[in-house]
Amino acid sequence: MHEMSLTQGIVDICLQHSGGQRITTVVIEIGTLSGVVPEAVEFCFSACSSDTLAESARLEIRRLEAQGRCLDCSTLQPVERLYDPCRHCGSYALEILSGEEMRVVEIEVDD
Amino acid sequence: MCTTCGCGPHSDHHHDHEHIHDHEHIHEHEHTHGDQSHSHPHPHSHDHDHGDQHHHHDHLHDDAQPHQHSHDEAHRSKKITIEEDILAKNNRLASFNRALFKEKGILVLNLVSSPGSGKTTLLERTLRDLSGKYRCAVIEGDQQTDNDARRIAATGVPVKQINTGAGCHLDAHMVMHATEAFDLDQLDILFIENVGNLVCPAAFDLGEAHKVVVLSVTEGEDKPLKYPQMFHNSGLMLLNKVDLLPHLTFDVPQCKEYAGRVSHDLAILEVSATSGQGLDGWYGWLERELGR
Numbered sequence: 404m405h406e407m408s409l410t411q412g413i414v415d416i417c418l419q420h421s422g423g424q425r426i427t428t429v430v431i432e433i434g435t436l437s438g439v440v441p442e443a444v445e446f447c448f449s450a451c452s453s454d455t456l457a458e459s460a461r462l463e464i465r466r467l468e469a470q471g472r473c474l475d476c477s478t479l480q481p482v483e484r485l486y487d488p489c490r491h492c493g494s495y496a497l498e499i500l501s502g503e504e505m506r507v508v509e510i511e512v513d514d
Numbered sequence: 515m516c517t518t519c520g521c522g523p524h525s526d527h528h529h530d531h532e533h534i535h536d537h538e539h540i541h542e543h544e545h546t547h548g549d550q551s552h553s554h555p556h557p558h559s560h561d562h563d564h565g566d567q568h569h570h571h572d573h574l575h576d577d578a579q580p581h582q583h584s585h586d587e588a589h590r591s592k593k594i595t596i597e598e599d600i601l602a603k604n605n606r607l608a609s610f611n612r613a614l615f616k617e618k619g620i621l622v623l624n625l626v627s628s629p630g631s632g633k634t635t636l637l638e639r640t641l642r643d644l645s646g647k648y649r650c651a652v653i654e655g656d657q658q659t660d661n662d663a664r665r666i667a668a669t670g671v672p673v674k675q676i677n678t679g680a681g682c683h684l685d686a687h688m689v690m691h692a693t694e695a696f697d698l699d700q701l702d703i704l705f706i707e708n709v710g711n712l713v714c715p716a717a718f719d720l721g722e723a724h725k726v727v728v729l730s731v732t733e734g735e736d737k738p739l740k741y742p743q744m745f746h747n748s749g750l751m752l753l754n755k756v757d758l759l760p761h762l763t764f765d766v767p768q769c770k771e772y773a774g775r776v777s778h779d780l781a782i783l784e785v786s787a788t789s790g791q792g793l794d795g796w797y798g799w800l801e802r803e804l805g806r
C-alpha cells in the first residue's frame with residue numbers, strides 16, 4: 404500500500420519544517436488524478452505521525468480538481484478520470500495539465 | 515554523509531555519481547545554505563571535470579540549516595508555508611539518476627505489471643537474443659525472493675537484486691544505490707523489473723527513459739481502465755502471452771482501444787515471451803530508443 408510511504412513522506416516534510424515545535428495542523432493538497440485515496444492517507448497519517456511532533460495534528464486534505472486540454476480541439480476542461488473523452492469533441496487525446504500532484508501546503512505549529 | 519541521497523557512509527559506495535549535479539533546486543521557498551564546499555571522506559577518481567568547487571545540491575532537509583519561511587503569526591500558533599511536493603525527494607533522486615544515465619548513454623527501462631504477466635520470462639528471452647548486440651544489466655525488484663535475479667543471472671547478464679520487503683514498489687533511491695553495482699560505462703541498456711503491482715510503481719519515477727507496462731492476455735482487456743495511472747504513465751505496452759489467444763476470449767482490439775483512451779499515444783506491441791512471436795517489434799523499438 405503506497406499511501407503508507409507517501410504519508411511517511413508527508414510527515415517527514417512536516418517535521419523538517421516544524422523547527423522542532425509541536426505541529427497542530429497539516430494541510431495537504433491531493434489532485435483527483437494522483438491515484439491517491441484521501442481516506443487511506445488519513446488512515447496512515449496517525450500511524451506515521453505517532454511518537455513524532457506531528458502526533459495528534461489535525462490533517463486537512465484539499466482536493467484539487469484536474470484540468471486538461473484537448474489536443475484535437477484545444478478545449479480546456481475539468482477531467483474526472485484519465486480515460487474520459489473530451490467533453491467537446493469526444494477525442495481521447497487529452498493532455499493532463501493539473502490534478503496529478505500531491506503537495507504539503509502548510510503546517511501550523513505551537514509558537 | 516552522502517549529500518546526494520542523505521545516507522550514511524556505505525562501505526561500497528561509488529562516488530562517480532556524485533558529480534553530475536546539474537539538477538535544479540526544486541523548492542519554491544527560500545533557504546539559506548551554509549556555503550560548504552563538497553567533500554567526500556574517501557578518495558576517488560573522477561571521470562569528468564566539475565567546473566565549480568561548490569556543488570549546488572538539492573538538499574534533503576535533514577541538515578540543521580535554517581529555513582526562511584513566511585511566518586504568519588497568529589496568537590500562539592504559527593503558520594509555516596511549505597508548498598512541497600510529497601514526491602519531491604523521490605523526484606529529485608530520479609532526476610539525478612536520469613542525468614547520470616544520460617551522461618553514460620544508457621537506455622533505462624522500468625518494467626511494470628501485475629504479478630506473473632511475464633516480465634522475467636520476457637527479460638530472459640530478450641537478454642539471450644540480444645547478447646552480443648547490446649551490453650545489458652538488470653535490477654530486479656522483488657518483495658521477498660531472489661528467484662528472478664537467479665533466473666537473470668543464468669543468462670550471464672549482471673544483475674542486482676533489491677528486496678523491498680513489505681514495500682510495494684521500487685523508488686529512485688533504491689535504484690540509485692543498486693546502480694553502484696554496475697560499471698555504467700560498460701552498459702547500453704539497463705532493465706529494471708519493478709515489483710509485480712499495477713498500482714504503486716506508477717507514482718514513483720526511477721529516472722527511467724520509459725515505463726514499459728507488460729499486460730498478459732490472461733488478465734482481461736479492461737486492465738488499462740482499471741489501472742489507468744500505470745498505463746497513462748507508460749511509454750510502451752507489451753501485450754504478452756499472445757500464444758494463448760486461441761484458448762481465450764480476450765479481445766485484442768478492445769484492449770488496445772481501452773489503452774488508447776488512457777494514453778492516446780501509447781505504443782502497443784503484441785508479443786509472446788515463450789514462443790518468440792512479435793519480439794522483433796520489441797527489439798526494433800529498443801533499437802530506435804537507443805538511437806535517440
Ligand SMILES: Nc1nc2c(ncn2[C@@H]2O[C@H](COP(=O)(O)OP(=O)(O)OP(=O)(O)O)[C@@H](O)[C@H]2O)c(=O)[nH]1
Binds near residue numbers: 630634635785787
Ligand atoms: N504461455 C505463455 N506463458 C508465459 C509467457 N510469458 C511468461 N509466461 C509464463 O507466465 C508465468 C509468469 O512469468 P514470469 O516471467 O515469472 O512473470 P513475472 O511478471 O516476472 O512475475 P512476477 O515477477 O512474480 O511479478 C510463468 O509460468 C511463465 O512461464 C508467454 O508469452 N506465454
Ligand SMILES: [Mg+2]
Binds near residue numbers: 707
Ligand atoms: Mg518476475
Ligand SMILES: [Zn+2]
Binds near residue numbers: 405406682683
Ligand atoms: Zn502499494
Ligand SMILES: [Zn+2]
Binds near residue numbers: 491
Ligand atoms: Zn476535443
Ligand SMILES: [Zn+2]
Binds near residue numbers: 499503746
Ligand atoms: Zn499525465
Ligand SMILES: [Zn+2]
Binds near residue numbers: 517528
Ligand atoms: Zn551516494
Ligand SMILES: [Zn+2]
Binds near residue numbers: 516519520521687
Ligand atoms: Zn542513499
Ligand SMILES: [Zn+2]
Binds near residue numbers: 532533552564569
Ligand atoms: Zn566532488
Ligand SMILES: [Zn+2]
Binds near residue numbers: 541581
Ligand atoms: Zn524547505
